[in-house]
Amino acid sequence: MGRQPAFAAAGHAGSLGRRLSPDGLGTVVVVRLQEFWTRMHELFGSMRAESVARDHVLSAVGGRTAVEAIEAGVALRKVWLAICEEYDVPPKKR
Numbered sequence: 001m002g003r004q005p006a007f008a009a010a011g012h013a014g015s016l017g018r019r020l021s022p023d024g025l026g027t028v029v030v031v032r033l034q035e036f037w038t039r040m041h042e043l044f045g046s047m048r049a050e051s052v053a054r055d056h057v058l059s060a061v062g063g064r065t066a067v068e069a070i071e072a073g074v075a076l077r078k079v080w081l082a083i084c085e086e087y088d089v090p091p092k093k094r
Contacts, residue, residue: 036076058082
């Protein structure tokens with residue numbers, strides 16, 4: 001079995017949220033990650049959302065996947081907007 005993606009943690013935010021916020025803002029990061037994943041699932045469906053986040057390389061975030069960008073500390077808003085650009089998401093859904 002391969003490496004489990006960071007977003008596979010409980011609610012997609014578990015250890016990733018804590019790792020991104022060593023300054024004690026873990027709750028804020030977790031809430032933002034939950035919102036990010038809620039939007040991803042609404043847009044793509046649960047199976048495709050995780051595939052898009054894990055597999056699709058986004059030039060707007062340094063040639064990383066969404067998961068890699070989030071783990072590297074790229075702002076969630078920037079990652080979300082990069083996905084929206086790549087997939088021509090209407091402005092109302094951004």
